[in-house]
Amino acid sequence: MTVDEVRIRARERFKGICRVCKFCDGVACAGEVPGMGGVGTGTSFKNNIKALEKYRVNLRVIHDITEPVIRTQIFGKELSMPILGAAVAGGKINFRGYFTEEEFVSSQIEGAVSAGTIAMTGDGGDPTLFTTGLESLKNAGCSGIPVIKPRKTRDIIKRIKDAEKFDITAIGIDIDAAGLINMTRMGQYVGPMTVSDLKEITSSTKLPVVLKGIMTVEDALAAVEAGIAGIVVSNHGGRALDFTPGTAEVLPEIADAVKGKITILADGGVRYGIDVLKMIALGADAVLIGRPVAIAAVGGGARGVEMVYNKMADELRSAMILTGCRDVNSIDRKILRCHFVALSDE
Template sequence: MDMAAMRKKAREDMKGYCRVCPACDGRACAGEVPGMGGSGTGSAFMANLEALKNWRLNMRTIHGAREADTSLTLFGRKLSMPILAAPMTGVSYNMGGKLPEDVYSEMIIAGTEAAGTMGMTGDGADAAMYDGGVAAIAKHGGLGVPFIKPRAQSEIIARIRQAEQAGAVAVGMDIDGAGLITMALKGQPVGPKTFVELKEIVAATSLPFIVKGVMTPDEAQLAVGAGAAAIVVSNHGGRVLDSTPGAAEVLPAIADKIKGRAVILADGGVRSGSDVLKLLALGADAALVGRPMAVGAFGAGAEGVAALLNKMRSELVSAMLLTGTANVREVSRDILTAAR
């Protein structure tokens, strides 16, 4: 895969919405929502990358870890790597509209499957956004997770039924979408959920339920208490609330409270295999990648998505071998040093 050519095409096709910067750190697109930027000053987007940079990997080369096993099982599916595509929608108003919503979702799900892992799809003001993602997941044997915005209870449950009919391995709600500007502009009410409401939603399905947008230990415990099978530590890419900390900043305290009780996924600022290893060491079971997947899809379709994931996996293998990490299911926090 010619990565330079892929990025060039993505830059052309997303012109005016994403610059496909050499360093995707949110500085050039601050405040561009709709678009691919972060809310307000963009500080929450930037905080995700800064939080990862604040951790350094301890290099160790005197050990017996001669091979790096990146495989794991999530929601009953064997995956080649602990790297999943994050749910993203709004192609028309966030990415320029050169791809139809359903085609974009198909590229994400097909690309992640080709790389041996799993993709997630999202929800939005236009019904085609959620429907397209669910259709792509159904086409690929249920290998994917559709996420639903925090709508009215009945609306959420109706979409859960669609996920069930599609054979999805799990279903989730990005509760961090409660303050999305784009949803408000389109007249689609979303908002926070009480513990009782969350418990009702989780109880409405036999599928593993994922709560995305958890940023504090107390809310992680509430999500698990409500029956969630997994959480995603995420500030929604910095797109809903300015001045939030980065995911890697809050992940250790959350993991200390619920590790082993639920699957912990982390999302925000992942740009390399080394970033993935850092999140695993901080307590995540797997990492989600967002904006780079859009570049892959717009630049080279499903092949671009798969190529970027495989590149990250190769980087992860290298980082594991150089830190004495034999497998992604047992990553010690001792491989990290806080930057001074």
């Protein structure tokens, strides 16, 4: 089985839900939510791609680096690469029930573990989604990061207590799902949260708490104030609010404000190892990948997912050699050309 074969099978199995385009840029699937597209005009999804494309990388090859180290630690967990699986769930809604949630989530988790990294699991309008993710982690005998929607504080704490019974690395809150209409239509509350809410949550558990959906310096600083262990700079893959900036556009200013105070993860438009390199250069400690993993899970199960991780890892190593980066910690903005130029279209 090859990556190309996985993509061909995924295109057949998706039955039009995802076209598995040669380059996944949000154009063909704009507005297809539920589905794999971006909300509304799809501009936020497309902006993720455009923001990364704006950055150029300096080729530097007069050095002695032949075997760059891509291993890293996130929340005390040793990972083979600075690439984790984003929480992609809700197959019954987004994929019209063509795939069982167990099949889909297990493939994501097992593929990540085989590649030496970890995956996040999700939550949704169907309350069983969260427990399905936990059970899949247990069945795989591995760690991971379960992610909870921004429910009432007491409901989040209850789910954290359920998650603490499992061997997990951290717990996440998908705060960028605060306006998710599908959740409210299914009778599941979601909404914004205050610093006070977040402090109550972080004080209720010894697990690191990760807040996903940070797109401004103000929210990043509020997360630090609340005792959050990590943030994900993310616009929910362009599926929450139309016309947001791309994540690579806001990542540098957020990193400048909170780097070293909190773990910084980022997602949005990461398709190749060079994208991972750019995100880390812009201030991320590691990145999350969502759609590439979802496509691989549908087309090739756990093996397909593992292949995607390994392909990105190989691309990252090559890019590090060609930019003179010895390890993940040595990747910085010096490898980017004109990173200070405004990201407006010319």
